[in-house]
Amino acid sequence: MSSRVITPQPRNATRERIIANLKIKKGAARGEKIATILPKFIERKGKKQRKTPTTKFIATKFMATEFITRATKLSCKFLPAAKGTATPSVIAKSSVATTIATYLKSCYEKGDNNGTALPILIDAEQRKTLTELDILKKIEPYCKLNEAQKITDFAATPFPPFSIQHANYAIAETGSLVFLQNTRAQAALSFLPSKHIVLLNEKDLLASLEQAFARSSTSKTYWAILTVSGPSRTADIEQELHMGAHGPKELLVILYR
Amino acid sequence: MPLLSLSFFSSSQGFRQKSVAALANPTLRAALDKAGTGFLNARKKAFDEIENSSSIKARAQQARTRAIDNMAELLLLFERNAQAKGIHVHWAETAEQACAIIIDLCRGKKRIIKGKSMVSEEINLNEALLKNGAEVTETDLGEYIIQLANETPSHIIAPAVHKTRAQIDALFRYHHENIEEAKVADNNPKAQRTSVLLVEEARQKIRDKFLQAEVGITGANMLIATRGAGLLLTNEGNGDLSAIMPQRHIMLAGIEKIIADDGDAAAVLRVLGRSASGQSLGNYMSLYGAQPLQDNGKDLHKDLHKDLHFVLLDNGRSKMHSSAWREMLRCIRCGACLNHCPVYTSVGGHAYGWVYSGPMGKVLTPLLAETSKQTSAQELPHASSFCGRCVEVCPVGIPLTSLMRKLRERDFEKPLQPRGLKTRLACAVMRLLFAHPRLYRFVIACFLRVLKLLARGRGHISYLPTITAWTDTRDLPINRSARSAIASIRTSYPR
């Protein structure tokens, strides 16, 4: 209630004028009348959505394959890197930690941070999840962990090299990863680092955009929903496609079950 | 003087003069040729690879139609839901009002970053903010380039499509201090840099701005009424960084961006990315103020959304709603009609004189600019061959050509300039001919005989005195015998 008091409508007259213009004039009305559908909008929450054609029917069994195909097309890389032309596959939960560790070790040995420990950003709220997967211990020898707390913390490191995040769920239809974010600092983890490493549980794969929207409605409080499909890209200079416009240059996904 | 008209139709030239100049500009032609078929192929591939593209487009159109038919109620629902979460909703009737609201929100804050927003170009926001002493940085690479060049966007999706790499390189060299020489291609400071280097340089320069920004202004691709949230679709991630990094986030959107619910939003998203650039979604799709409304208003973390502001702009849209051009409000600004337009791809976006170009601009500009009584906008709907490609590709089925025709009709009925003698005479003759079929047949038959005579032996005419504008660039084929042409007139206009 209090919010209504805090945010009064200073330009009420303007709103009334705009709305009055928009009221359906006689003869102009076409399609469904809101009088009948408005109650439906509100009650539909949590109920079954109206049937909508999706781009493709995806059986649960093929969800992971479809996601991998889509995401690969969007220039996502999967870990562990598949050999040759083999398609990446879902790995066991127990080997997640080793996979990340192997990857970071190779970066470390390549001298990505001039031979010193790689600074890695993680989400403070996800520390527990990452510990459960035994990741933090395994990567310790090569890395220096930092937690993203406040947005102002980034001022010191404008170009953080790595971040590790666990996706809330993913959409097979579009090959997208979905994050429900509580704070701005959490959200920045998906955008500021050059390499964004994302963990995804196979059971969190959803078939369509509608399912993703519906799933987000059942979740806890959050500030924003971020849907990430591939590394940041631009084609603004002569239509040449380049990765890493403002966001990550590489998006690495680990799909486990 | 309304702010709108300052940059709007700043030059006295109309579409005709500007397009002639554009056609004679070799650099522009090179840039447009480069852009060429890329967009078209990407879009085609994206729609070909899905199984049921026609029903997907039909569903998107239905979603947009529902939104427009119920706009008033949905906007109020949107406002109520947003306010329940502590989000601020501001209404602006005109461009000046919208600028005033945003200037007010930026009071005492200097560093402002912007994600790409065509509405902000529409209201000329940058100029208004700069006048108030703020420092504004565009963060979309295309917008950044044209900001440095002090130009306006020439395409709603790719604002700098008219610039070549050489021009961009020169711009960056001029505006960026201490470019690291090592980063210059082949260590040769004079060599033109590759686009990778240019993208990297812009990334470095703009990152600083992100970190210091106090206010972020972005557009919104949709406003979801049942959620009271704004949806933003970007490829570079600049829109999201503009939203996340500063304390205050302002989302500026036209009122027609409203959409009923999640399902409708998903339906539109399916066609939006595909039509725009052939992507299945677009790299980053974010919902701000997304938190669902819990029952009875419990569990609401109002603090989360305290500094999110929606500015809803009317600027002529509500008037369109009850006019014959209401269908135009369905537009989702995908840019497909621009990419497929033979006029746009030849003359580029600047010839249209305003932010909205191509076929959609030919309808929108005269309608939105109506209040400013500018005649050069009224010229736009006449600059079309009505080939109809835009209608074919529009994902939400907007009949652009018939909307343009209606604009032409309106112009004829209420001309902003007095009709010339030539026009009046031509109309009188046409009326006479159309009302008398016999006379019509006779005149046309004579006309065809004359043409046949002129084309003798060649099968085409390459010069005709009164219509040189046409014959200068094309030949008129006359290969049927006049007799058969006359016969076909007989059958199509029976006595």
Ligand code: SF4
């Ligand atoms: S008119 Fe249609 S094709 Fe053109 S931008 Fe709007 S939605 Fe896209």
